[in-house]
Amino acid sequence: MARDTLITCRCLCKSYHDIQHGERVVALDNLTLEIPRGEFVTVIGPSGCGKTTLLNIVAGFERPDSGEVLVENQPIQEPGADRGVVFQEYALFPWLTLRQNVEYGPRERGVPPAEAREIVERTLRLVSLQGAENRYPHELSGGMRQRAALARVLVNDPKILLMDEPFAAVDAQTRAALQREVARLWAETGKTVLFITHSVEEAVLLGDRVVTMTTRPGRIKADVAVSLSRPRDPTSPTFNDYRRAIEQLLTDAGTAASTEKPG
Ligand SMILES: Nc1ncnc2c1ncn2[C@@H]1O[C@H](COP(=O)(O)OP(=O)(O)O)[C@@H](O)[C@H]1O
Ligand SMILES: [Mg+2]
Known part of the structure; x- marks a missing residue:
């Protein structure tokens, strides 16, 4: 059975005024993305390409200049209990x-x-x-x-978990444990997840789909369905095929050097 769409980002545009350089910075340029209920979507892209801006708009913390976000066909105006946000810094x-x-x-x-x-x-x-x-x-x-x-x-x-590079600040071993934990939680709870990451491995490990973004202005470059069974083995040849394909997409976006740095 086809799953219904839970989140729709339709033609999102957002720019900021950079006071220091006196210019407009286009963070998102006509970004459209649909997320079915229950899906785990990872978003990866170079630093400064607009990932956090996208997440903040879906969270309702920021408004787009144009375009809209719908959750269950209702436009998002502000933060709501249906969307839980997990940041890189622990909010305790x-x-x-x-x-x-x-x-x-x-x-x-x-x-x-x-x-x-x-x-x-x-x-x-x-x-x-x-x-x-x-x-x-x-x-x-x-x-x-x-x-x-x-x-x-x-x-x-919440129906939706929005996660902005949540594990970027922890050591590699802890990160691996947290990734397993999130994959298990997702499977147990059936939440819909929008997960931003800088790590290609993390994106492939967790996502039903990996959405790659271009260097600013942020647009969607590719949307890759990951058809690997779970739990996933990052050392398997098919996992590596995905990793290589996504690294290539990021290289084409002009950003190979910055793909592993948090930001
Ligand atoms: N409040 C703001 N004021 C001015 N510029 C901003 C603001 N927030 C983000 N930007 C700029 O918008 C671009 C996208 O930022 P961001 O969404 O944080 O990127 P990412 O999370 O992909 O690293 C960057 O160039 C950033 O400097
Ligand atoms: Mg960010």
């Missing part, structure tokens, strides 16, 4: 324990305490953080903090 309150951090959302929404506690416990189990409830953020490892940030978002049960 340092003065609250892990449990209090995760409880924050449900409390703000007025969920009764007993129910909130149950949702929080379930969410902490989902991200494998049970047992660490009473620790403060500084007592958690980088990987645990990023899982905690994920829990803060998942506890509100």
Whole structure:
């Protein structure tokens, strides 16, 4: 059965005024993208090509100059509970324990305490953080903090997860563990994910589709369906074929040297 479209980005244009150089910077130029419900889409492209701008517009943090984003056919005007955003920096309150951090959302929404506690416990189990409830953020490892940030978002049960290079700041081993975790969470929860990355390997490892963007102004260069079964093995020959193909697309975008730098 064909899956219905959950997110539609239609002809998005966005430019900024660069005060320092006194010029207009076109961040997105007529970008159109459709994401079916339940799909995991990774977006990769050179630094400064407009990836964060795209994510911020879908999140409702920024408005496009023209074009629109629809979620379930409704235009997005502002941030909403249907979209949870995970950034590279862990968005945790340092003065609250892990449990209090995760409880924050449900409390703000007025969920009764007993129910909130149950949702929080379930969410902490989902991200494998049970047992660490009473620790403060500084007592958690980088990987645990990023899982905690994920829990803060998942506890509100958004339909959509928007992730902007969430694992760019952690070490390689932690990153691999977090990638497995996100792939499992996605499979278990059926969320729709828009995941921005700088890493070709990460893009192929996680995405049903890898969308590559061109150097500014950001347009879609290619949209590659990844038909590898999960869990995926980055050392397999077919995985490498995808990796090579996407690296080539990025090279053609004029950016081979910058594809692995976070930004
Ligand atoms: N608030 C802003 N003011 C001015 N320029 C901006 C602003 N946000 C982004 N830009 C510019 O828009 C372009 C795209 O930025 P961004 O979406 O952050 O790229 P990416 O996430 O792909 O690295 C960059 O040239 C950046 O400098
Ligand atoms: Mg960015």
